[in-house]
Amino acid sequence: MRIHFIAIGGSAMHNLAIALHKKGFNVTGSDDVVFEPSSSRLASYGLLPAEMGWNEESITPDIDAVILGMHARVDNPELLKAQALGLKIYSYPEYIYEQSKDKLRVVIGGSHGKTTITSMILHVLNYYKRDFDYLVGAQLAGFDTMVKVTDSAPVIIIEGDEYLASPIDRRPKFHLYHANIGVISGIAWDHINVFPTFGEYISQFSKFIDTISPNGKLIYCENDPELRKIVINSKANIERIPYGVPAHEVIDGVTYILPQRTPLKVFGDHNLMNTSAARLVCEQLGINENDFNQAIASFTGAAKRLELLNASKQTNVYKDFAHSPSKLKATIDAVKAQFKDRKLVACIELHTFSSLNKTFLQQYQDTMNDADVAIVYIDEKTFSQKKMEPLTEKDVQTSFGDERLLFFNNAAQLEAYLRQLDFAQTNLLLMSSGNFGGMDLVRLALELNV
Structure with a gap:
């Protein structure tokens, strides 16, 4: 079987490409950009495209199936060529x-x-x-x-x-x-x-x-x-x-x-x-x-789901993937219930399309009420990248229903604030499906003031 991936660098896409390669299929692929860890993992199996970009010449009649990733556009030249040739085109779930x-x-x-x-x-x-x-x-x-x-x-x-x-x-x-x-x-x-x-x-x-x-x-x-x-x-x-x-x-x-x-x-x-x-x-x-x-009993959790970055007698630091309102509240509730004698500093990064929408932001009402210190971080560059109207501190506080909530849009200022806090008998919960503006969370967890 000869399989070609359009947008091979995606998380599920590159893993499926590797799985089919291991199964003995002849796998090729293309993408306009491939980030880590996808690039290294594809390269280790000889599947990383030699050049970035789309090339309709790579779409030939002998391809048995084309697998189309969500990152590709409907006018992708390779997709158009595959459609013109009448090739079988699948999404990865198909x-x-x-x-x-x-x-x-x-x-x-x-x-x-x-x-x-x-x-x-x-x-x-x-x-x-x-x-x-x-x-x-x-x-x-x-x-x-x-x-x-x-x-x-x-x-x-x-x-x-x-x-x-x-x-x-x-x-x-x-x-x-x-x-x-x-x-x-x-x-x-x-x-x-x-x-x-x-x-x-x-x-x-x-x-x-x-x-x-x-x-x-x-x-x-x-x-x-x-x-x-x-x-x-x-x-x-x-x-x-x-x-x-x-x-x-x-x-x-x-x-x-x-x-x-x-x-x-x-x-x-x-x-x-x-x-x-x-x-x-x-x-x-x-x-x-x-x-x-x-x-x-030996299951330690999925990656980035209440992942313990550091622990001492007085402080645990967790990283979690939580970003939606229901996940945010459930994660805060879990840490508070597990450590009833400790305070909780909870910080959420908002960066998905939904969470940055002023109307949807109201879904976050009361989700951080149980945190002793509640912090919302939004990378100031995110709005321009997503072509969205910026949210203000007042927008965030009003939507969360919490005027004591702290708002940061600069990662360095957020880190400086966290470093000056006293974490004695206090846990820190860092929640995001992003990367907190590139902040080194592991180093921060190791160097907190306890």
């Missing part, structure tokens, strides 16, 4: 389905928790040396790539994103996998540039339920009222399996799942619910509760 249509497909969807639930399932399956394929949205410890596609594995575990599949396929990715077992972790409005109303966003999850194979199974969080409503109203011919927060206790900063008193290395109600979802999936795959608990 091609994942093409490679897994004879397997049992487990698809994890939801506005939050997808990566963690998927990572938990992979950890448990790996613990018991099961043969499985996967697609996950983060680089995991113990896994060489974020995508694995083979002929032998009987099951594939897929993190199902609700964002669009490709520039020419406006369907959400998770609609294209046709799950046998589906998971929905919860619904909180996101991606307003694609789903401008909450109703449009919710409908994507109703449609996802309809894509589950007949007689398949839906595992869903019954604590979410919007999700519970669409599950009840769905006419899909599937089994519905609810979950919530399992019985647990917290002793000396460690969470234990009851009744077996299984100690976890993760914490917070959101992670306990993620654990419940993963356990139910693993039960469907033949792993009982006791065996699941034995394996999950």
Whole structure:
């Protein structure tokens, strides 16, 4: 098979390219720019394009499939050439389905928790040396790539994103996998540039339920009222399996799942619910509760999800991927509940299209109320890059409903402020899907004033 990737440098795209290369396919690709770590990883397999840019001469009739990344535009010259030649063009989720249509497909969807639930399932399956394929949205410890596609594995575990599949396929990715077992972790409005109303966003999850194979199974969080409503109203011919927060206790900063008193290395109600979802999936795959608990006890978390940067007797510093309102509140609540005797300095970087929209910003109302010091950072260059109207400190404070909230738009000033704080009996939580203007978070964590 000869496969060509247009926009090969994307996170999922370059991992799929590597997976197909390992499978023995003849893989080529192009992109106008490839950042790290994609460039080094592609180069190590001989897949990094020799030159950056698009070249329609690389599209020839002998190509079996073209895989189109979201980064490409509809007028991309390679895409236009492939269309003119009548080549088969796939989005990457379509091609994942093409490679897994004879397997049992487990698809994890939801506005939050997808990566963690998927990572938990992979950890448990790996613990018991099961043969499985996967697609996950983060680089995991113990896994060489974020995508694995083979002929032998009987099951594939897929993190199902609700964002669009490709520039020419406006369907959400998770609609294209046709799950046998589906998971929905919860619904909180996101991606307003694609789903401008909450109703449009919710409908994507109703449609996802309809894509589950007949007689398949839906595992869903019954604590979410919007999700519970669409599950009840769905006419899909599937089994519905609810979950919530399992019985647990917290002793000396460690969470234990009851009744077996299984100690976890993760914490917070959101992670306990993620654990419940993963356990139910693993039960469907033949792993009982006791065996699941034995394996999950060694799960340290997905990358950038409450990742511990440094710990002392008085201070823990965490980095987290949280950026949407629901993720922000759940992460703050988790750290406060786990360390009741410590103060919390919480800092969120806003840099996604949704979070920088003045109307959507109101969704952040009261999300940081439980932080002892609440900080919002926005890189001042972000607005010009995204061609958006800048937000002021007053805009942010009003939307969050907190006049004591601190606002920074300069990374050096933010770091200077954090360094002068006294972190005795105080935790620091740094949340972003960006990079805080290039701030060295690990060094900062090691050098705080404790």
